[in-house]
Each structure stands twice: as structure tokens, then as C-alpha cells.
Amino acid sequence: MADRRGRSTSPQRPSRGHHHHNLSEDDSILNSRQLEAFGRTVHATASHLINANFPSSDTSPNSPDPYRNALSSVRRFSQRPAIQRSVFSFAKANPRELIRSNFNTSEIEHRALTYLPDDLIKTAPQSSSPFSLFEGFKATLPEDEAEEKDARRRKRHSKIGSKSGKLLEGPEEDAPPKLSKLKREKGKLEHRLEMMGVRKTMCSSEIKEIDNKISNLNTMRKVILDRLAGLEDEERELEQEVLDVSEKLDTMQEEWADEQALAARTDPTVAAEKEVQHKVEEGEEEPGFMSESVYGKLPKAKESPKAKRKKTPRRISMPVLHEHMEPGSRIREFEAHNDIITALDFDAPFGTMVTAALDDTVRVWDLNAGRCMGLLEGHLSSVRCLQVEENIVATGSMDASIRLWDLGQADYNPQAAGTSINVKPTIPEEAEGSATGEELFTPASSEPEQPPLQQEYHSDAMADCHMFTLSAHVAEVTALNFRGSTLVSGSADKTLRQWDLEKGRCVQTLDVLWAAAQAATLNPPSNAATAETGGWWRPTGGRLQSAEADFxxxxxxxxxxxxxxxxDGMVRLWDLRSGMVHRSLVGHTGPVTALQFDDVYLVTGSQDRSIRIWDLRTGNIHDAFAYDHPITSMQFDARRIVAAAGEDVVKVYDKTDGRHWDCGAGVEGEKASVVERVRIRDGYLIEGRRDGVVGVWSC
Amino acid sequence: MGNEHLPYAADAESPLKPAELQVLRSQYEKEGEYVSLQTKFNFAWGLIKSSSRDDQQEGVRLLSDIFRASPDRRRECLYYLALGNYKLGNYAEARRYNDSLVELEPNNLQAQSLSQLIEDKVNKEGLMGMAIVGGLAVAAGVVGGMLVRGAQRKR
Known part of the structure; x- marks a missing residue:
């Protein structure tokens, strides 16, 4: 190392004690030999200078030479290797570097940022990647540069070529220039091929890198999804607490108001004994004033005096967990009934669901906890259709009646004992009774037979829910829908009825056959085929489908x-103001079993196994697709059309990308019953099966 | 490592054209948070090649990021870090990185030549520094001597 240095050939070659030392520790920055040489030089120069400046100092005998003494002591000092070393470890960095590293803040910051610990450096592993970063750099950057150069060269070349080409193109021109040109060309091409290879490996390694990142992100997503689930749980609990507290506040306040009223009543009587008129006035004012001051102290007091006290208000917060789950993943599954599910609906994801089955029961479910909240009782026969909107439930039954229910009146405590559906509480009645308090109204006589499924709710939980019954149909109600205060029901008596929910009575009856006949005569269908077969009523197919299908x-x-x-497979669009059919959509060859429209499209499902999407603006078919079995139920939300088509899975059609896929228990090869009914809302899918099991999926 | 895998120090002394550096920068910024290793390195290397001190610092910072983030590239990064710090004049750091690299890969020609360069630079600048210190000492001596002499004369 030292030999390579030019400085080692300095004229003063001190080889006394330092030589062996140099060899032993020659990894220091400057070896001590050089240091010493330098010291000597400085010493010599300095003493020379001093002597030249102060020649008299030599002549004066009694004055010691201070400089020489000082310098020689310094020299002696610096000849000791340890000190030399320490001095030089300080000076290992050159002065500029020292100043920078110690006084310039941005430099210090930079150093701190870029500092790498020694152990990382020492253990840097051998790279296993097929190309170095520099090769990658060369392969990416000079792409255009090289081409530019090539182009330039080519241009220059062609210029030269054009000039000298004519000269060279003489007959005596021989191979070598061409040969070298070709060789160069070949070399260039080979280089490019090489670069291509590097680029290729770069791409594949980048893809690998991205794959790693994706898997990392996926695990991160999972963690965060778990966190979200936890937060939603907490949120729910908190909401419940808020509810409890506000309820307590209500009762406290009522008690207080009662006391005040009592005081007001007694106050005037006491006061009346002495001064009649004045005291009466004051007595009337006094309780008002006092209670107001109390109201002032209670911030939430003013909200509480509501006409209708909701015991289970709608949730304030919106659960979003299912939106982030993988589409088609199971959220919940439970045995809701013992028999075929005939109808189901729910108000919101993780909200309240109502199911009806052939076992003649209507059950209300807390989707959050997966628990039955109670039974809606009153129908004499099984419920064929139902709708849930906010707290209002409408059920249409085979007993020809429609009942409306207000779930806000339900006596249900979401946090009561027995959180899991599978756990049967040993003493359900007592536990629930004590949880809900003494005010419980217990009609001992009207206790109905409990179905043997779950008895977590108490029997009269839904006793107050019934609002009113609409009974005018003369045959079973097979379809109903309401929006706002208008409810329309369709029945096997071949009529549709429009009801006003505020007044609770029927406002219009539409005879389907008559109206259809009217429509046929007013707007005779252009195609002769329908006219031949009787015009307004089209019997569907050879099989007697209509016998088993709902009218x-x-x-x-x-x-x-x-x-x-x-x-008959027709879809009729009515105007309720005139009570007339203003358009008929012809296309289905089997009974229509499901229907839903939004502002643009109308989607229908039929027993002819097809789903048809109609454009409401033109009245033409927009899209259609078919499954293997008759459609029994269908609904769509913003993104997907889901249908129950006689299989153990729900058929899902993605509206955005046109993809068909299956969702449900049957997908993983599980043994599951045929899906009979299906509902979807905001990506939250519920399906009811023939064996009474209800599955909840994210979709 | 063969000759092709690492650039020699001379390569670091030839700055890219501003437009070229801009291409690298925009590529780096375009890829945002999920920037690929190669893009990051390209930009860092372009910065180190630059003659502006701020750019060089930025480049060294990016390289140290790469060093931390991808263990697979640590040895290569050591060299570039040494080179960057060498250009910055942080010879102590440069030496630290390069010596480690030489230790790990005794046959690395580029690292050897870089270590030679660092040695030379340190010697030159170190001696210059010593000369400055020495000069100061001489000046101090002269002043001291004059003071002493003045005192003697007074006596």
C-alpha cells in the first residue's frame, strides 16, 4: 500500500522506530512515516523562517530559542504513535469534510439520513438477480441516447456516403469496407439483442417485485379489514350504550315531569289558603320555570318528547364492512325456518330481516347478531310476499289479507342474553323478561305455540307491531310493493289494488284482464300472431304453467x-292516474316471477328461465340471458343482478363487466338446498333456501 | 463481479444532460409511492453523476433507501454509496463503504480502483489540511516570537 504512494520517496527517510509500526497498522489513513516526514518539513521550514526573521536571537546567548524549543517538543510529542494516531483519526476526514460534517446543518441532516449501520454493511448478501442495477440503468437510459447516436452516426455516415459514395462506387471497389460495415452492423445488432435480454429479465424481475408487493398489500388489507370489523363491533356497542342512556334520560325526565306536575298541583292548593289570585298565577308559573331550568341542564331533553317512542331505532352509523369483503364471501348462515322460504326482505345491510316460510311463521331477524327478534303473528295462512322499508313491513298472505307492521314498536333488546343463534338459553322467558323490565305486558292467555327452532325472543316481542290489516282481496295475495304511502298488491283474484297507507284503505282496483283487453283494443298489437291467439291474453306454452304460477x-x-x-309472460306498465295499461312488454314465454325497475331499465325474471333487461325509454329489450332452470326470484342493486334459478347457488350477473358468476354455499361443493328467494341491497346478499336456511353473503 | 456490472469512478464524473436527468426524474415521480427499484436506482445514479452537490446528496439519500429496502442489492449499493460519498467529499464514509465492499469482494476491480482514488484524494486533501494547520501554527509562532522579542526589548 505504502509502496504505491509517490510520497514515500521523500528525501528524509526516517526508518527508526516507525517502520515496523507502519507495517503492522497500515490500514490507517496516513501512515506515521508520512506524518513524521511532514512534521520535519514543517519544522525545518518554520525554523528557517524564524531564523531568517530574527537573526539576533541566535546571537543573544542567554535567551533560549523559544520557538525551537516549542517545536521540538511538539515533534517529540507527535512522534509517539498513539498520539499520532489519535490526531489523525481526528484528521481522518480532511478539514473541509470536518467543517462540513460538524457545522453545516443540512450536511448533518444528510448524514443522519444516509447513515447505514455497520452490521448491515458487513453482512450485505451476494446479489442473486440476473443483472446488475447498472446494467439495468444502461438498458433503460441509453435507449434513446444510443439510438440518437446511431441515428447521428448513420446520418453522418450517409452524408459521407452520399459524398464519397459516388467515388467509392467505382468498379475497383472491393469487399473490406462493406465487410467491416456489416461486421459493425452485426456487432450493433448483437448488442441490441443483449440489451433486449437484459430488459426482459428486468421486466420479469419487476413483475416478481410487484407480486411481492401485492401479497404484502393483501396481508395488510386483511389486517385492516379485521380492524374495521372490530371498529364496527365497538361502534355498535357504543350506539347501544347511547340508546340505553337516552332511554334512561327519557324515563328520568318523565319522572321529573310527573313530580313537577304533582308539585304544581299541590303548590296552588297550599298557596290558595292565603292569597288566592296572585298565588295562583305564581303557582302556575313556578313549575314551568323550574322545569325549564331543569330542561336547560339536560341537553338532550328536547328531543325526547316524541309522539312515537321508538324502542329499536334505525342505526345511526352505516356498516361498510361487507363492501370491503371479497365478493362471494359468506357473512352468515342460519336456519331460519323448517320449511321452504316463501319470502324474505331486509331493510339495510346488517339491519333487520323479515322471513316468511311455508311453516306459516313470519320471523324478524337481527342480521347483526343473527338472532330472531320475534314473530309477526296474525296471518291465518302462510305469507307469500313481503317488503321491508325502514321500520315498516308489509306482508301479503294466502289468507287474502295484507298486514302492515311497525318494527319500531318491537320490544327487543339487541344486547340481551344469548348472542349466538346456536346457543339456546336454558331459561329464555325469565332471562328476557328480567332484561326488559317490569313494564312488560304479559298476556298469559295469548301465548302461542313456540316453533321448536329458537326461543331466544320472548313470545310477545312483536305484539305491538301490528298496525292495520288491508283486506279486500278475495284470493291469496301473491305480490305487493309499496313506496311512500302507496301500496299496490296483486292477487290470485286477478286484480291489482292500490292502497293509501295513511288512510288505510283501498283507493283503486285494477282488473288486469279487463285493462289488458282495453289496452288491446285501444292499441291493437301490430303483429297478427297475437291477434289470432286472442289478442290480449296469451296462453304460455303447451304445459300448464299458469296453473302453478301466480297470476x-x-x-x-x-x-x-x-x-x-x-x-301470461307479459309485463304491463300502468298509469295509476288513469288506471290504464299504457305499455305491454312482450317477450317472456313463461310466467313472470320477478320484476324490478330503476330509472332506465326494467329487469324481469320468468319461469321461462330467462332474465330480460328492458329499456324503459324505448320499451325495447336491452339485454337478455338465460339460466338452466326457471327463475324464482331476482333483484338487482347498483352493480349486480342476482337471481335464484333453481340451483344451490345464487346466479350473479355483474352489470359493469358483464361477468356471470355463482355465489353461495353450492360453490365450494357444500351440500346445500335449492335457493328459492334472493334479495340484494348495497352489495349485501341474502338468499333463502328450500330447507329454511338463510345465507348472507357479500356480493 | 465482472467488468460490466459496475461503472468505474470516471463514469460518475460525466454528468448526464439535463434533459436526460429530467427523463429519469419524471419517470421516478410518475411511479410515485410504488416506484420500482430500477427506476429509483436510475434516478439516483443520474443524480450522483450530476455535478450539483444537492443532486449528489439526493442521489446518495435514494441509494441509502435502496440499500435499506432491498437486501439483494446491498453489495451493489455499497459501491454506489462509496462513489457518491467520494464525489461529495465525504471520504470517511466513502472509505467505510468501499472497504466493506472490498472485504466482501476482494476481486472487485471497480472497488479496488475506487479505494485507490479515495486514498489519493484523502492524502492530498489531508496534507493540504495539515499544511493549513501548519501554516497557522507558523503564524502563531511568528506572532509569539515577535511578542517575546518585544518583551525582551522592553527589558
């Missing part, structure tokens, strides 16, 4: 617009 399979109302699908 009115599905309907939906919006303001004054009504769409209904019937057993």
Missing part, C-alpha cells in the same frame, strides 16, 4: 307508475 308474479310501484308481471 300476478311480481309488481313494483313508483309514484304513479306501476309495472306488473303476470302468468
Amino acid at each position: 300476478v308474479g311480481a309488481l313494483q310501484v313508483f309514484e304513479t307508475a306501476l309495472a306488473c308481471g303476470t302468468a
Whole structure:
């Protein structure tokens, strides 16, 4: 190392004690030999200078030479290797570097940022990647540069070529220039090929890198999803607490108000004994004033005096967990009934669901906890259709009646004992009774037979829910839909009825056959085929499908617009103001069983196994697709059309990318019953099966 | 490592054209948070090649990021870090990185030549520094001597 240095050939070659030392520790920055040489030089120069400046100092005998003494002591000092070393470790960095590293803040910051610990440096592993970063750099950057150069060269070349080409193109021109040109060309091409290879490996390694990142992100996502689930749980609990506290506040306040009223009543009587008129006035004012001051102290007091006290208000917060789950993942599954599910609906994701089955029960479920909240009792026969909107439930039954229920009146404590559906509480009645308090109204006589499924709710939890019954139909109600205060129901008596929910009575009856005949005569169909077969009523197919199909399979109302699908496979659009059919959509060859429309499209499902999407603006078919079995139920939300088509899975159609896929228990090869009913809302899918099991999925 | 895998120090002394550096920078910024290793390195290397001190610092910072983030590239990064610090004049750091690299890869020609360069630079600047210190000492001596002499004369 030292030999390579030019400085080692300095004239003063001190080889006394330092030589062996140099060899032993020659990894220091400057070896001590050089240091010493330097010291000598400085010493010599300095003493020379001093002597030249102060020649008299030599002549004066009694004055010691201070400089020489000082310098020689310094020299002696610096000849000791340890000190030399320490001095030089300080000076290992050159002065500029020292100043920078110690006084310049941005430099210090930079150093701190870029400092790498020694152990990382020492253990840097051998790279396993097929190309170095520099090769990658060369392969990416000079792409255009090289081409530019090539182009330039080529241009220059061609210029030269054009000039000298004519000269060279003489007959005596021989191979070598061409040969070298070709060789160069070949070399260039080979280089490019090489670069291509590097670029290729770069791409594949980048893809690998991205894959790693994706898997990392996926695990991160999972962690955060768990966190979200936890937060939603907490949120729910907190909401419940808020509810409890506000309820307590209400009762406290009522008690207080009662006391005040009592005081007000006694106050004037006491006061009346002495001064009649004045005291009476004051007595009337006094309780008002006092209670107001109390009200002032209670911030939430003013909200509480509501006409209708909701015991289970709608949730304030919106659960979003299912939106972030993988589409098609199971949220919940439970045995809701013992028999075929005939109808189900729910108000919101993780909200309240109502199911009806052939076992003649209607159950209300807390989707959050997966628990039955109670039974809606009153129908004499099984419920065929139902709708849940906010707290209002409408059920249409085979007993020809429609009942409306207000779930806000339900006596249900979401945090009562027995959180899991599978756990059967040993003493359900007592536990629930004590949880809900003494005010509980217990009609001992009206205790109905409990179905043997779950008895977590107490029997009269839904006793107050019934609002009123609409009974005018003369045959089973097969379809109903309400929006705002308008409810329309379709029945096997071949009529549709429009009801005003505020007044609770029927405002219009639409005879489907008559109206259809009217429509046929007013707007005779252009194609002769329908005219031949009787015009307004088209028997569907050879099989006797209409016998088993509901006459009115599905309907939906919006303001004054009504769409209904019937057993003849027709979809009729009505105007409720005139009570007339203003358009008929012909296409289905089997009874229509499901129907839903939004502002642009109307989607229908039929027993002819097809789903048809109609454009409401033109009345033409927009899209259609078919499954293997008759459609029994269908609904869509913003993104997907889901249908129950006689399989153990729910058929899902993605509206955005046109993809068909299956969702449900049957997907993983589980043994599951056929899906009978399906509902979807905001990506939250619920399906009810023939064996009474209800599955909840994210979709 | 063969010759092709690492650039020699001379390569670091030839700055890219501003437009070229801009291409690298925009690529780096375009990829944002999920920037790929190669893009990051390209930009860092372009910065180190630059003659502006701020750019060089930025480049060294990016390289140290790469060093931390991808263990697979640590050895290569050591060299570039040494080179960057060498250009910055942080010879102590440069030496630290390069010596480690030489230790790990005794046959690395580029690292050897870089260590030679660092040695030379340190010697030159170190001696210059010593000369400055020495000069100061001489000046101090002269002043001291004059003071002493003045005192003697007074006596």
C-alpha cells in the first residue's frame, strides 16, 4: 500500500522506530512515516523562517530559542504513535469534510439520513438477480441516447456516403469496407439483442417485485379489514350504550315531569289558603320555570318528547364492512325456518330481516347478531310476499289479507342474553323478561305455540307491531310493493289494488284482464300472431304453467307508475292516474316471477328461465340471458343482478363487466338446498333456501 | 463481479444532460409511492453523476433507501454509496463503504480502483489540511516570537 504512494520517496527517510509500526497498522489513513516526514518539513521550514526573521536571537546567548524549543517538543510529542494516531483519526476526514460534517446543518441532516449501520454493511448478501442495477440503468437510459447516436452516426455516415459514395462506387471497389460495415452492423445488432435480454429479465424481475408487493398489500388489507370489523363491533356497542342512556334520560325526565306536575298541583292548593289570585298565577308559573331550568341542564331533553317512542331505532352509523369483503364471501348462515322460504326482505345491510316460510311463521331477524327478534303473528295462512322499508313491513298472505307492521314498536333488546343463534338459553322467558323490565305486558292467555327452532325472543316481542290489516282481496295475495304511502298488491283474484297507507284503505282496483283487453283494443298489437291467439291474453306454452304460477308474479310501484308481471309472460306498465295499461312488454314465454325497475331499465325474471333487461325509454329489450332452470326470484342493486334459478347457488350477473358468476354455499361443493328467494341491497346478499336456511353473503 | 456490472469512478464524473436527468426524474415521480427499484436506482445514479452537490446528496439519500429496502442489492449499493460519498467529499464514509465492499469482494476491480482514488484524494486533501494547520501554527509562532522579542526589548 505504502509502496504505491509517490510520497514515500521523500528525501528524509526516517526508518527508526516507525517502520515496523507502519507495517503492522497500515490500514490507517496516513501512515506515521508520512506524518513524521511532514512534521520535519514543517519544522525545518518554520525554523528557517524564524531564523531568517530574527537573526539576533541566535546571537543573544542567554535567551533560549523559544520557538525551537516549542517545536521540538511538539515533534517529540507527535512522534509517539498513539498520539499520532489519535490526531489523525481526528484528521481522518480532511478539514473541509470536518467543517462540513460538524457545522453545516443540512450536511448533518444528510448524514443522519444516509447513515447505514455497520452490521448491515458487513453482512450485505451476494446479489442473486440476473443483472446488475447498472446494467439495468444502461438498458433503460441509453435507449434513446444510443439510438440518437446511431441515428447521428448513420446520418453522418450517409452524408459521407452520399459524398464519397459516388467515388467509392467505382468498379475497383472491393469487399473490406462493406465487410467491416456489416461486421459493425452485426456487432450493433448483437448488442441490441443483449440489451433486449437484459430488459426482459428486468421486466420479469419487476413483475416478481410487484407480486411481492401485492401479497404484502393483501396481508395488510386483511389486517385492516379485521380492524374495521372490530371498529364496527365497538361502534355498535357504543350506539347501544347511547340508546340505553337516552332511554334512561327519557324515563328520568318523565319522572321529573310527573313530580313537577304533582308539585304544581299541590303548590296552588297550599298557596290558595292565603292569597288566592296572585298565588295562583305564581303557582302556575313556578313549575314551568323550574322545569325549564331543569330542561336547560339536560341537553338532550328536547328531543325526547316524541309522539312515537321508538324502542329499536334505525342505526345511526352505516356498516361498510361487507363492501370491503371479497365478493362471494359468506357473512352468515342460519336456519331460519323448517320449511321452504316463501319470502324474505331486509331493510339495510346488517339491519333487520323479515322471513316468511311455508311453516306459516313470519320471523324478524337481527342480521347483526343473527338472532330472531320475534314473530309477526296474525296471518291465518302462510305469507307469500313481503317488503321491508325502514321500520315498516308489509306482508301479503294466502289468507287474502295484507298486514302492515311497525318494527319500531318491537320490544327487543339487541344486547340481551344469548348472542349466538346456536346457543339456546336454558331459561329464555325469565332471562328476557328480567332484561326488559317490569313494564312488560304479559298476556298469559295469548301465548302461542313456540316453533321448536329458537326461543331466544320472548313470545310477545312483536305484539305491538301490528298496525292495520288491508283486506279486500278475495284470493291469496301473491305480490305487493309499496313506496311512500302507496301500496299496490296483486292477487290470485286477478286484480291489482292500490292502497293509501295513511288512510288505510283501498283507493283503486285494477282488473288486469279487463285493462289488458282495453289496452288491446285501444292499441291493437301490430303483429297478427297475437291477434289470432286472442289478442290480449296469451296462453304460455303447451304445459300448464299458469296453473302453478301466480297470476300476478311480481309488481313494483313508483309514484304513479306501476309495472306488473303476470302468468301470461307479459309485463304491463300502468298509469295509476288513469288506471290504464299504457305499455305491454312482450317477450317472456313463461310466467313472470320477478320484476324490478330503476330509472332506465326494467329487469324481469320468468319461469321461462330467462332474465330480460328492458329499456324503459324505448320499451325495447336491452339485454337478455338465460339460466338452466326457471327463475324464482331476482333483484338487482347498483352493480349486480342476482337471481335464484333453481340451483344451490345464487346466479350473479355483474352489470359493469358483464361477468356471470355463482355465489353461495353450492360453490365450494357444500351440500346445500335449492335457493328459492334472493334479495340484494348495497352489495349485501341474502338468499333463502328450500330447507329454511338463510345465507348472507357479500356480493 | 465482472467488468460490466459496475461503472468505474470516471463514469460518475460525466454528468448526464439535463434533459436526460429530467427523463429519469419524471419517470421516478410518475411511479410515485410504488416506484420500482430500477427506476429509483436510475434516478439516483443520474443524480450522483450530476455535478450539483444537492443532486449528489439526493442521489446518495435514494441509494441509502435502496440499500435499506432491498437486501439483494446491498453489495451493489455499497459501491454506489462509496462513489457518491467520494464525489461529495465525504471520504470517511466513502472509505467505510468501499472497504466493506472490498472485504466482501476482494476481486472487485471497480472497488479496488475506487479505494485507490479515495486514498489519493484523502492524502492530498489531508496534507493540504495539515499544511493549513501548519501554516497557522507558523503564524502563531511568528506572532509569539515577535511578542517575546518585544518583551525582551522592553527589558
